[in-house]
Amino acid sequence: MSWLPYLVAAWLLLVGLYGIATSRNMIHLVVCLSVVQSSTYVLLLCVGYRAGAGAPVFSDVPPGTPSVDPIVQALTLTDIVVGATVTALLLAIAVQVHKRTGSLDPRRTRPMQG
Amino acid sequence: MNDRLRTAVFLVGAAALGLLLAWGFSGLAPFGNYPGPYGDVLVQIAPNERQIQNVVTAINFDYRGFDTLGEEFILFASVAGALVLLREGIEEEDRPHTEGLPDRHLPPRSEAVRAWGLALLVTIFVFGVYMVLHGQLSPGGGFQGGVILATVPLHLFLSGGYRVFRPLTPEALIEVAEAAGAGAYVVVGLGGMLAGIAFLQNVLPLGETGSLVSGGTIMVINVAVGLEVSAGFVLLLSAFLRQLLRLRRSGHAA
Numbered sequence: 001m002s003w004l005p006y007l008v009a010a011w012l013l014l015v016g017l018y019g020i021a022t023s024r025n026m027i028h029l030v031v032c033l034s035v036v037q038s039s040t041y042v043l044l045l046c047v048g049y050r051a052g053a054g055a056p057v058f059s060d061v062p063p064g065t066p067s068v069d070p071i072v073q074a075l076t077l078t079d080i081v082v083g084a085t086v087t088a089l090l091l092a093i094a095v096q097v098h099k100r101t102g103s104l105d106p107r108r109t110r111p112m113q114g
Numbered sequence: 115m116n117d118r119l120r121t122a123v124f125l126v127g128a129a130a131l132g133l134l135l136a137w138g139f140s141g142l143a144p145f146g147n148y149p150g151p152y153g154d155v156l157v158q159i160a161p162n163e164r165q166i167q168n169v170v171t172a173i174n175f176d177y178r179g180f181d182t183l184g185e186e187f188i189l190f191a192s193v194a195g196a197l198v199l200l201r202e203g204i205e206e207e208d209r210p211h212t213e214g215l216p217d218r219h220l221p222p223r224s225e226a227v228r229a230w231g232l233a234l235l236v237t238i239f240v241f242g243v244y245m246v247l248h249g250q251l252s253p254g255g256g257f258q259g260g261v262i263l264a265t266v267p268l269h270l271f272l273s274g275g276y277r278v279f280r281p282l283t284p285e286a287l288i289e290v291a292e293a294a295g296a297g298a299y300v301v302v303g304l305g306g307m308l309a310g311i312a313f314l315q316n317v318l319p320l321g322e323t324g325s326l327v328s329g330g331t332i333m334v335i336n337v338a339v340g341l342e343v344s345a346g347f348v349l350l351l352s353a354f355l356r357q358l359l360r361l362r363r364s365g366h367a368a
Contacts, residue, residue, distance in 0.1 A: 002144040010135045014128050021124040022117070048153060051146035056157055056169040059252050059324070063161040067169075069153030074173040078185050081257050085192035088350050092196040095357055
């Protein structure tokens, strides 16, 4: 059981990549990228988890209480923010692609088509 | 490349990647046994050294504040990129689109959405400000609070429509707010240098642990980030809504 969270992280990465590779719609593709990225959240939080420990926030518990690793949580926060803005950027590209080509199917759109 | 070949190539690559991941994960500590030491060190020293309660915030906005500055500019750059991509093109006026859903009609806005949207406006605004200001005390901070604040105009749109949303979100002003938020972070960093210490080093008085004004520059940076994030997301929202409106005007999804 102790490997299950790592398995979840690997599964999210691979299943998201599968979605990207076989995507027929750019909106779907962007969502798949978000799935890939969520695997990094799971992995980061897994790495820093300590059984029975609390959050690294000491407003209700005194400092010194066993806590999980705060560094990976800070990295996850960074990750989520970057993910949200990259999603917005990619969706903007999807809007433009649809305007230019009338299609959202990445297989019908050649790379770097003007 | 046909679909079957594409999937076959992917499966080979995915199998190899899966093996690599399994190999990599096997070198990590089993789940629930975080070995340390860096996180533990920070948990030990941060509450006393910075007078804060939320160690994650202390890391993001103090110990690795310079990285977060870079991250904030990633956000700034991608908002700018999205706005450039979604700008009004002259050549696309009155150009018919080839794909659309002419048979789909938008349902009228329901009274429940209208009423709840308005009722929640103030609550969400207060909650967003609370999140921005309380990053040093409890889970929260500029990024989270900024996104919550950006949903206030979204609720305006949901309950009042674009006609209410547009005049209440003057783009010129919001662009200035976004830039000011991004710039204020750098100014706080320079404050450290003016005081004779390193860039982004905590120069303000740290205050008392548990009080709202504690953690020195951490809260100031959070306010700057909150301003930048909320303004950035409102700009994105406004740009996407403009696209939607143009599609409707040209007979799409109308």
